[in-house]
Every structure is written in structure tokens, then in C-alpha cells.
Amino acid sequence: MITVVGTGTGVSGGVGADVLAGAALVVGGRRHLDAAALPEGTRRVVLGPLAPALDALAECAGAGRRAVVLASGDPGFFGIVRALAERFGPRALDVRPGVSSVAAAFARAGLPWEDAVVVSAHGRELRTAVNVCRARPKVAVLTGPGAGPAELGAALARHPAGDRVLVVASALGGDRERVERVTPAEAAARDWGTAVNVVLCLDGARALGAVRTLAGTPPPAPGWALPEDAFAHRDSMITKAEVRALALARLGPRTGDLVWDVGAGSGSVAVECARLGAAVVAVEKTADGVRRVRANAAAHGVDVAVVHGTAPGALAGLDADPDAVFVGGGGRDLPAVVGVCARRARRTVVVALAALDRVPTARQALLDAGLTCDGVLLQASRLAPLPGDVNRLAATHPVFLLWGVRPPAAPVEGPPAALPENGSAEAADEAEEPEEGVAQ
Numbered sequence: 001m002i003t004v005v006g007t008g009t010g011v012s013g014g015v016g017a018d019v020l021a022g023a024a025l026v027v028g029g030r031r032h033l034d035a036a037a038l039p040e041g042t043r044r045v046v047l048g049p050l051a052p053a054l055d056a057l058a059e060c061a062g063a064g065r066r067a068v069v070l071a072s073g074d075p076g077f078f079g080i081v082r083a084l085a086e087r088f089g090p091r092a093l094d095v096r097p098g099v100s101s102v103a104a105a106f107a108r109a110g111l112p113w114e115d116a117v118v119v120s121a122h123g124r125e126l127r128t129a130v131n132v133c134r135a136r137p138k139v140a141v142l143t144g145p146g147a148g149p150a151e152l153g154a155a156l157a158r159h160p161a162g163d164r165v166l167v168v169a170s171a172l173g174g175d176r177e178r179v180e181r182v183t184p185a186e187a188a189a190r191d192w193g194t195a196v197n198v199v200l201c202l203d204g205a206r207a208l209g210a211v212r213t214l215a216g217t218p219p220p221a222p223g224w225a226l227p228e229d230a231f232a233h234r235d236s237m238i239t240k241a242e243v244r245a246l247a248l249a250r251l252g253p254r255t256g257d258l259v260w261d262v263g264a265g266s267g268s269v270a271v272e273c274a275r276l277g278a279a280v281v282a283v284e285k286t287a288d289g290v291r292r293v294r295a296n297a298a299a300h301g302v303d304v305a306v307v308h309g310t311a312p313g314a315l316a317g318l319d320a321d322p323d324a325v326f327v328g329g330g331g332r333d334l335p336a337v338v339g340v341c342a343r344r345a346r347r348t349v350v351v352a353l354a355a356l357d358r359v360p361t362a363r364q365a366l367l368d369a370g371l372t373c374d375g376v377l378l379q380a381s382r383l384a385p386l387p388g389d390v391n392r393l394a395a396t397h398p399v400f401l402l403w404g405v406r407p408p409a410a411p412v413e414g415p416p417a418a419l420p421e422n423g424s425a426e427a428a429d430e431a432e433e434p435e436e437g438v439a440q
Contacts, residue, residue: 002057002088004069004081006098007032019096020068025060027053028070036070050080054087061088074100078120078142101197102140105169108179109200111207114215116140116200117255121147126155127320128256134161134279134303135255136218137203143196152199153187158319159281161303167200168192203303217255221275224248226268231296233266234288239328242380243352243399244269250350250403251324253278260322262311262341263329267293267304273326274302281318285310312340327351335361342369342404353400363402371404 003023005015015036020026026038027045038044045056060067074097075081084093106113117136121129122144129141133156141152149168156164166187170178176195187199212218225245228238239247247269253259255277261270264282270293274280282293282304290308297304307314312333325341327334330353342349342365349371351362359375366373377400384394 001094002061002067002069002084002092003094003096004071004075004084005096006071006073006075006079006100015068015070022066023068024063024065025056025067026070027057027067029072032070032072050083054083057084058087061092072101073098074103077102078118078122101142101169101172104172105140105167105179105198105200108169108172109167109202111138111200111202112209113138113140115209115212115218117217118142119256120144121152126151127258130155130320131256131258131279133164133201134159134258134305135274135277137162137206137303138209139201141199141201143199148196149182149187149192149199150190151188152201153182153184153189155320156184156201157188159305159307161279161305162203163205165202165204167202169197169200170195172197217277220277224272224276226272228268230300231266231268231271232292232299233268234292238266238268239352240380240396240399242396243378243401244272246376246378246401247326247350247352248272248276250348250401251326252348253280253324257323258320260315260318260325260341261304262315262325262327262337264293264306265289265328267296267306269326269328270304271296271300271302273324274304275300278323279303279305281305281307281322283307283309283311283314283318285314311337315340315344321346323347325349330355330358334358335365338362338365339369342366342371345371345404345406347406349404351402351404353402354397356400359400359402366402366404369404371406373402373404375400375402377401 003019005019017037020036020039023042025043028047030046033044033046045053047053057067069080071080076095076097077100081095102118116138117132118140119129119132120142122142126147133139149166153166164184166182166184168180168182225241227241231238251259253273253276257278259273259278259280261280261282264270264284267282270280270282284290284293290306293304293306321344323346325345327338327341338351349366353359353362363373377398379398381393381395383391386392
């Protein structure tokens with residue numbers, strides 16, 4: 001049996017002697033091992049690379065002897081329990097969790113957190129955490145080297161979506177504990193050192209949120225391809241619901257994604273992508289269009305960052321590459337706009353066209369950027385009432401929908417990735433303990 005003990009943020013005292021009694025092997029970070037009163041003759045293995053520790057545990061288990069793993073906080077929350085369960089099976093583990101850094105940070109902030117989204121930036125791309133922070137009103141970000149408050153704040157300050165405040169929790173549970181509320185710009189200008197545990201990103205107006213039944217990431221908004229009258233628009237200049245339905249299916253917006261809506265118009269596509277969990281930047285050239293996009297986003301309770309400018313020039317100011325792009329409208333600059341979007345999109349570009357003459361050049365721009373291309377002509381006929389309580393079919397204008405998809409990269413051969421090391425307070429000094437969530 002392997003006993004896994006989480007020390008817990010803010011929990012004083014060491015590991016009880018009863019837990020360590022009879023253990024032939026104790027594995028943990030150097031800080032935990034130094035604080036533990038190990039029985040005489042007990043073997044110590046300091047966590048660094050994970051493989052040697054797992055091998056030592058396997059050797060101990062094979063000899064029928066008991067082992068203890070000391071971890072930070074809740075070891076089942078972005079922690080070592082995953083690696084242990086994969087290697088030895090859940091039934092071989094006796095897990096005794098402590099208080100996670102996320103729970104402690106929200107406690108210090110005086111906020112409930114069943115409606116929070118927790119995202120790890122430790123050993124992972126920061127962009128996912130940034131996009132979640134832009135899209136959701138309450139997010140906990142587990143930090144890591146190169147993915148701390150300064151980097152997160154800098155990214156959020158460049159293209160803000162709604163009013164965000166960062167709560168930076170450092171050295172939780174220790175004598176040097178510090179919890180500070182700063183703006184993204186203030187966070188970007190600071191050197192936060194190595195003691196940061198977790199960063200909360202909050203929309204101050206929605207930090208409490210509504211009463212929830214389901215914890216964690218909220219489910220997608222009910223329904224999509226909303227009717228045109230769900231949005232303010234000008235002279236029917238809006239992507240029709242039938243076209244939007246297929247465009248959304250090809251864009252595939254989801255939590256952690258960044259989507260551009262270029263030539264946003266009313267912003268109906270931008271709003272729908274945000275309702276499905278993505279962070280969204282809408283680019284619109286007219287001032288009244290910008291106001292309309294913002295009004296539609298507010299009416300649907302989502303955050304959309306709006307850039308007032310004309311593509312393709314306005315796209316140069318967007319430093320983060322999108323996962324997916326929707327291009328609406330047309331004009332003589334359409335091939336250039338599609339080309340820029342296609343070169344920067346990580347996954348897909350969808351283009352809506354009313355003019356037949358522009359289809360070949362838009363398609364070629366997608367192909368020239370290395371995307372595979374497909375498309376369809378959409379023409380819907382809707383029921384329309386006639387006198388006598390009968391209906392006719394009223395045809396909408398036909399629209400060409402093209403989509404380009406970036407081919408998947410060839411898989412890279414190599415050794416399996418190790419469990420990320422703890423990237424906050426104690427591990428920044430020691431670089432030896434697996435991530436908890438992220439640390440205490």
C-alpha cells in the first residue's frame with residue numbers, strides 16, 4: 001500500500017508519526033522530507049524527475065513493504081495521484097488530501113468557488129489560461145515558471161475583455177503569506193518572485209455569480225444559431241441563423257480557444273462563440289458597428305473584446321494567434337484578409353461570401369496558406385405566413401461558406417512526458433515536487 005499525504009495549505013504541523021510508522025520508503029519534496037520525523041532506517045527519495053521515484057516505489061511494493069508519498073495540498077488535484085494511479089492502480093493508494101491552494105486562495109478572497117474554472121498553466125501553454133480568463137468571470141490559474149502573474153497580466157492587458165482584477169496569492173499558509181489585488185497592467189509591471197501559488201482572475205461585477213447546481217466549467221449555453229432578432233443589427237446585415245449554424249460547427253469554439261470574428265457587423269458570430277465558451281476578439285471597421293457588437297455581447301452576458309479597425313491592417317495589432325477565425329463581408333481586400341487569417345489560424349478559418357466572383361480568390365488564399373479547403377452553397381427557404389392561415393416558402397439569399405483546416409502536424413517521437421514539477425512557492429526554489437494545484 002502507498003499512503004499519499006497532502007500537507008495542505010495553511011495546515012500547521014508536520015505529518016503524524018502514525019502515518020510514517022512502519023514505512024520502508026518516504027518520497028517527497030525536500031521541504032516535506034526535512035520537516036518530517038522519519039523513523040530510523042527509513043529510505044528517503046527526493047522528488048525531482050518522477051521516473052526514479054516511481055521505480056523506487058515499485059521496488060518497495062514488490063517487496064511487500066509500505067511506502068509514503070508526501071505532497072502539497074490536495075495531491076489528487078493536478079497532482080501526483082494521477083501518476084501513481086496510472087502506475088500502480090487506484091486500489092494500491094491510500095490518499096489523505098490536504099487543503100488545495102485554490103481552495104485556500106478563494107478562502108482568503110472571501111469568495112465561493114463552486115462556479116470557478118480552474119486552469120493550469122504549469123508546464124502548459126499560457127494561452128489557454130489567458131483565453132479562459134478572457135471568457136469566464138471567475139478563474140483560478142495554477143502558475144508555473146514563465147506563466148505567473150506578470151505574464152498573465154501582460155496578456156490580459158493587451159486585449160481586455162471586460163473588467164478583470166487579479167488576486168495573487170503567494171506563500172499561502174506560511175509566515176510570508178501575501179494576497180494582493182491588482183489590475184492586469186499592475187501585475188505585468190511587477191516581479192513576483194518565486195512564492196506565487198495561484199492567481200485568481202475575477203470580473204468584479206460577477207465575482208459572486210449565480211447559485212449553481214453543477215460545479216466547475218459551466219455547460220455550453222442552451223442552443224446556438226440564435227434567430228436574427230436575438231441581436232441588434234442594421235438593415236438585416238447579419239449572418240443568418242442557418243449559415244451561423246454551419247459556421248459554428250466548422251469553427252468548433254470551446255473553452256480555452258481564441259476566436260476572431262473579422263468584419264463582425266452585428267457580432268452575432270462573435271457572441272455565439274463566446275456563449276460556447278471561447279475567448280473572442282471582434283474586428284469591426286465602423287463606429288456604429290463597434291457599438292452594436294458591444295451591446296449584443298452585453299445583452300447576452302458574454303465578454304467580447306472589440307477592435308475598431310479595418311482588416312487586414314487591424315489584424316497586425318492582435319498579438320495572440322487565434323484557434324479559429326470567421327471572416328464575414330467581402331470587398332476587394334478579401335483575399336488579403338483571408339490570407340492573413342489563414343496564415344495565423346491554428347486550426348480553421350471559415351469565410352462567408354455572398355458574391356460568387358469572390359469565391360475563387362478566397363479559396364485560393366486558404367490553399368496558399370497551407371490549409372485544406374472545402375465549402376458549400378447554403379440556400380434556405382423559411383416558412384412565411386399567407387392570408388388564410390397558410391404558409392409559403394420564402395427563400396433567403398444564397399451564401400457561400402468556405403472553410404480551411406490546418407492539417408495536423410506529424411507526431412513527434414520521444415519519451416513520455418514527465419508529470420510537471422511544482423511551479424510555485426517551494427518548487428521554484430527546489431524544482432523537485434510534482435504539481436498539486438499548483439503548490440502550497
